[in-house]
Every structure is written in C-alpha cells, then in structure tokens.
Amino acid sequence: MPDTQQLKDLTVQVRRDILRMVHAVNSGHPGGSLGCTEFFVAMYNEIMELKDEFHMDGKDEDVFILSNGHISPVFYSVLARRGYFPVEELKTFRKINSRLQGHPTTHEGLPGVRIASGSLGQGMSVALGIALGKKLNNDDHLVYSLHGDGELQEGQNWEAIMFAAGNKVDNIVATVDYNGQQIDGSTDNVLPLGDLKAKFESFGWDVMEIKEGNDLGAIIEGMKEAKSRTGKGKPVAVLLHTVMGNGVDFMMHTHAWHGKAPNDEQLATALEQNPETLGDY
Secondary structure (H helix, E strand, O other), X not given: OOOHHHHHHHHHHHHHHHHHHHHHHOOOOHHHHHHXXXXXXXXXXXXXXXXXXXXXXOOOOOEEEEOOHHHHHXXXXXXXXXXXXXXXXXXXXXXXXXXXXXXXXXXXXOOOOOOOOOOOOOHHHHHHHHHHHHHHOOOOOOEEEEEEOHHXXXXXXXXXXXXHHHOOOOOEEEEEEOOOEEOOEEHHHHOOOOOHHHHHHHOOOEEEEEOOOOOHHHHHHHHHHHHHOOOOOOOEEEEEOOOOOOXXXXXXXXXXHOOOOOOHHHHHHHHHOOOOOOOOO
C-alpha cells in the first residue's frame, strides 16, 4: 500500500488531471470530481481489495459502482493512475471515438468500468444486483457504490434502499457525496433532502458519517469502519461530507462549477494551487 505522502501526492496529481481534462475540451464536471478526489484515491489505493488485472465479472474482488457518472474525470484519472489503462489516454477525454466519454460507458471496454452511468438514480439498483450475485456465488468480497446527494431526489433510489434492507443485503457499502450542491443550486433550495441519516436508518440501514470527507486519514479510517460493519444483516450507508470544488479556492462551496470548465487563466490559477507531483500526461 502507498504511504501517506504518496497518497497526498496522488491526490494533487488527480486534481491536476481533472482540471486539465475538463479545460482541454471546455466541458465536463470539475466540481464534484474535485470534491471526491480524496475518496477515490483512498478507495482504489487503500480500501478495496482488487485484482491486478481487470475482469468484468468482478469475481473474488471488491466491486465499485459510480452512480453519479458525471464525475467521470476523477474516476478516469484514478483508474489510469492505478494502472487500469495508460495515463496518456486521459488526453482523449470527451473526444470523438474516445473510450473516456463524459459519462462512463461499457461498449468500448474501458477497464475499470462495469456499468454505463450518469442517468441518475440507477446505481443503487445495479450495486445491489451485483451484491446479491456475490452472495449466490459465495464470494465474500464487497460492493461499494457512490451516489450524489442531489441524486437521491430520484425515487428509484428509495425503492432500492428499501429492497436492500428487506433482503438483508449486508455486503454493500453505499456512500453519498454529501456536499449540499447540485447543478441548479443548493440541494436545500432545489429539493431539500431532510435528515438523510434518519431516513436511511428508518429504511433499515446501518448509517455512519465521515464529517471530514476531504481528509484522506478520516476517509480511510471511516471506510475501514464501514467495512467492519458489513456481514451483520444490514446494508451500510456512509454520508461523506465533502466540499464541491475542493482544492481550488474559487471553485469551492458553490454549485457554479458543477458542470463548467475553467478558461485558460482560471486553469493556470487552479494548477498553481496544486503543483505537479507525479507528472502530467
């Protein structure tokens, strides 16, 4: 496993990848990607048990499902930096015939991607199907999923959440990126989510919170705790409190950068705040 400094260096480099990818094509979603950078770095380099070679069936390894697929820049960067495909391929983000489309797709066979996502609200159902498959195959590895908080405004999530507890699907850890922002404004202004912890608990889930969702140490400690709660008859939910646009001062704490690319001057400023650590592509 990488040491703490290596993880911090990787986090900074992933931020640079996100910014440069979105800027190059003047499209994409930097806000949520930057907010979840520490989470992805921790999951793929410290938390999940993964095989060296990608297999679509995910047998005998942990599986990750990204439901809020619009934050593909952070997903692609971490997959590439983990060795799933060449880092140089990040240059093709959102370009014609690229495997790295704006939302993850499966038809081009991009290693690390198991579902086409971005049609919000569907990832929970997919993750539960995979978790049940693991149980049928006597595979004791876990399924991890990530969901946007605004995404929980989609009703299908709550059918899946109810199903998970009712069927004791206790080999899943569903994390909510709880940044309070979505494309049209704050979640409180668009459609208030209320007390998410109480809601998940009322549906029969074991719920925990990671208050410092942009701190690598807190994420690693919290996700290890979440893992320890699996296998006890209840699905596990993690409310990960993050800051949208984290690591770039003018992008933080606002929905304005949910789906907006920085211009040349803004990119230069953002990169100055995140000096190169592992080499740009």
